[in-house]
Amino acid sequence: MTNFIELTATDGFTFPVYQARPPGPTRGAVVVLQEIFGINAHIRAVADGFAKLGFLALAPATFHRVRAGAELAYSPEDISAGVALKAAVEALPAPGVMQDIQAAVEHAASAGKVGVVGYCWGGLLAWRSACLLSGLSAVVPYYGGGMTAGTELARQAKVPVLAHFSDHDASIPMDGVDSFRQMHPEVEVHIYAASHGFNCDHRAAYDAAAAALARQRTVDFFNRHLA
Secondary structure (H helix, E strand, C coil), rough: CCCEEEEECCCCCCCEEEECCCCCCCCCCCCCCCCCCCCHHHHHHHHHHHHHCCEEEEEEECCCCCCCCCCCCCCCCHHHHHHHHHHHHCCCCCCCCCCHHHHHHHHHHHHHHHEEECCCCHHHHHHHHHCCCCCCEEEEEEEECCCCCCCCCCHHCCCCCCEEEEEEEECHHHHHHHHHHHHCCCEEEEEEEEECCCCCCCCCCHHHHEEEEEEEHHHHHHHHHHH
16 A cells, blocks of 8 residues: 655655555565655655565655645656755755654664665665664665765764675766775675666666666565564
């Protein structure tokens, strides 16, 4: 069963969350963090996929503080719009959108142990979640732009992390990935012969083999830490 619910962050801000419930017994929860395209059909499908595996899946609308109802496709115009929305959210005073993710984690805890998975910008937010939020048991960032440099690189995760990167990613150079691996030997890092966004079957960058392997590794990781 799927529906939208509303949650409230600690500052009183209310935001929508796409919720996908398992068809059978629940074995934990996964918070799915969007790319720069909003809670679109792809992110909803990702959440649905985790629900089919027995996890309560929640996808919070992390653009809602700057624009309600943002749902983009993948045209150049959509990409420009998504980049602008991301910049607006990133410019919010701390803790910004992280308090919305915390609220989603706390709501998800009714289903058991909670993990976070994020894609692109959501991958960066997932990494921050691993380092800053409470109530988590595992985190999986996919090609998290920005997490391999600067202050993001210096953060320390409080929970187990599995990170997926690709070797043809113009936005995440391999030297940054190498620095991340050296700085964080405790993180399980996998690199794929693919491009940025390889998990999204709505994009030209989609790589079925890489997506399938990364998904299996992600599911195995969550099975170990959440089930």
